[in-house]
Amino acid sequence: MAPARLFSVERIFFAAAFVAFASSARADLQLCNRTSFAAEAALGVESGGAQATRGWFRVDPGQCRVVLHGKIEAERLYVHARALAVYGPVKPLNAAQIELCVGQGDFLIAGSHCAKAGEKIVPFAEVRPRDIEGTPTVLLAEPADYAADQARFAAVQRLLALAGYGVEPIDGLTGPRTDTALAAFLRERGLASDTAASPAFLDLLIDAVRESASRGLLWCNETAHTVMAALGVDEPNAVAVRGWWRITPGACVRPDLPPRGVQQVYSFAEAIEESGAPIENAGRALQWGGRTELCTRNTKFEIREHGRCETRGLSPRGFAVIEITARTGTTIRFRETDR
DSSP states (O other): OOOOOOOOBTTBOOOOOOOOOOOOSSOOEEEEEESSSOEEEEEEEEETTEEEEEEEEEEOTTOEEEEEOSOOOOSEEEEEEEEOGGGOOOOOOSOOSEEEEEOSSSEEEESSSOOSTTOEEEEEEEEOOEEETTEEEEEEEOTTOOOHHHHHHHHHHHHHHHTTOOOOOOSSOOOHHHHHHHHHHHHHTTOOGGGGGSTTHHHHHHHHHHHHTTSSEEEEEOSSSEEEEEEEEEETTEEEEEEEEEEOTTOEEOOOOOSOSSEEEEEEEEEEOTTSOBOEETTEEOEEOOSEEEEEOSSSEEEOOOSSTGGGTOEEEEEEEEEEOSSOOEEEEEBTTBO
């Protein structure tokens, strides 16, 4: 049967599933991450009606980590997995068999009730390890079914996108856009080309994402559709609007902004079909914007005059006004429920 799939983000679904358990001479239980997200996991055990939880175990994409030493005596095993906070909100969509308590940092909690400050109840999925090369193993997996090396490369792509480099699609495969983005990241930081293969490279990328979160504008697509975005920037005598930036499901894009202190920008985006036609939901176009009307066109454009859009063969769109300062950045998350 299939490996356990444990959490979801941006319409990428990780459903709880079960795998056949096989006993092994090597009894240490390991957790393997085959997703494109650096994750933290908590383990729950139940035996004789008593429950306990332990965590957090960080497991990077493509990595395996032992989370329980010795022979597995528990009657039931549960796992709660979450992506690192750097990715933004991630919904655990697995069907929860049980709710157990977790703490902050390293923790070990006996029982299912929270008694200390900082502890909270979260959903756990029951899992049954499979035997992989003699070791009981639980997998965190995506529908893309990445191999270990593909999961790590997809993680590099995802973090590059969050840091503002143009990477699409996030698929675990090398390509011109990923190669260009990766080379730019290494060059800008004075890093050798082989740094990308080092175990610490994901941490370098995570630090870059945290740094970039305080700068500029970041668009993140948390729908199942391709989103096209346009940006307006104030100039001395006009608003310059440019488009379009293509943002694939699960990806983030950081458009270039002028190097200023406080600035006001304008944002509009819409979801499209593969054919390029706008997507409608309940009779309404799936769009994200506001009340400031500016001109756009269907093809790549840069427009500074926004009067009489339709008579000039252009399309008026409602843009949202976004305030950005030099010290804080802004992230706009495109979701089907938030329009």
